[in-house]
Amino acid sequence: GAVVSQHPSRVICKSGTSVKIECRSLDFQATTMFWYRQFPKQSLMLMATSNEGSKATYEQGVEKDKFLINHASLTLSTLTVTSAHPEDSSFYICSARGASGRTDTQYFGPGTRLTVL
Amino acid sequence: KQEVTQIPAALSVPEGENLVLNCSFTDSAIYNLQWFRQDPGKGLTSLLLIQSSQREQTSGRLNASLDKSSGRSTLYIAASQPGDSATYLCAVRRAGANSKLTFGKGITLSVRP
Numbered sequence: 001g002a003v004v005s006q007h008p009s010r011v012i013c014k015s016g017t018s019v020k021i022e023c024r025s026l027d028f029q030a031t032t033m034f035w036y037r038q039f040p041k042q043s044l045m046l047m048a049t050s051n052e053g054s055k056a057t058y059e060q061g062v063e064k065d066k067f068l069i070n071h072a073s074l075t076l077s078t079l080t081v082t083s084a085h086p087e088d089s090s091f092y093i094c095s096a097r098g099a100s101g102r103t104d105t106q107y108f109g110p111g112t113r114l115t116v117l
Numbered sequence: 118k119q120e121v122t123q124i125p126a127a128l129s130v131p132e133g134e135n136l137v138l139n140c141s142f143t144d145s146a147i148y149n150l151q152w153f154r155q156d157p158g159k160g161l162t163s164l165l166l167i168q169s170s171q172r173e174q175t176s177g178r179l180n181a182s183l184d185k186s187s188g189r190s191t192l193y194i195a196a197s198q199p200g201d202s203a204t205y206l207c208a209v210r211r212a213g214a215n216s217k218l219t220f221g222k223g224i225t226l227s228v229r230p
Binding site: 004006034042043044046049091093095104105106107108109110111113 | 149151153158159160161162163166168206210217218220221222223
């Protein structure tokens with residue numbers, strides 16, 4: 001199956017700093033990328049959807065100025081958590097859906113564990 | 118609003134047992150349904166995808182069925198193994214280019230040796 005990578009896999013930062021998470025589709029072009037967060041023992045909560053070259057569409061209740069999403073190319077999307085606080089600590093997972101034959105299946109990255117002290 | 122339900126939340130079975138995981142959804146106007154596996158602290162691995170026009174998909178010991186009219190899907194695991202222990206999530210997608218997946222909360226499966 002298709003491979004989606006995330007970097008870093010784990011990050012610990014101080015409150016007030018910004019953290020950038022990268023999501024890459026390694027063997028296909030991702031026309032649409034999704035960012036989720038997951039709390040312990042909970043399902044995935046969609047934060048935003050982004051198409052390459054367009055502004056991301058945020059879900060209700062997600063602050064777009066706090067969670068900056070950039071989908072600059074067909075293989076890379078980034079999520080920047082600005083001025084992180086302890087309540088932002090969570091497991092962030094990106095997902096990619098491709099073009100031309102790969103438009104149906106959504107592939108997920110391995111996730112990034114963010115801990116804000 | 119689409120709601121996806123997976124019951125029970127947890128299941129423990131002895132090794133070798135055949136088992137069925139259930140998923141139900143409220144809006145039958147779906148584009149496809151996907152089953153995922155998630156190991157603790159890891160991302161999601163896609164197991165099977167069923168298009169709305171299909172009735173089932175098979176991969177190895179896994180078989181997923183879809184009954185769109187009744188809003189149900191099942192994931193059948195044959196001859197379960199301890200390595201099958203994980204959380205299994207069901208997700209449905211509505212039609213549309215930017216349509217998103219709606220996830221159930223998952224079923225945490227434990228297969229005892």
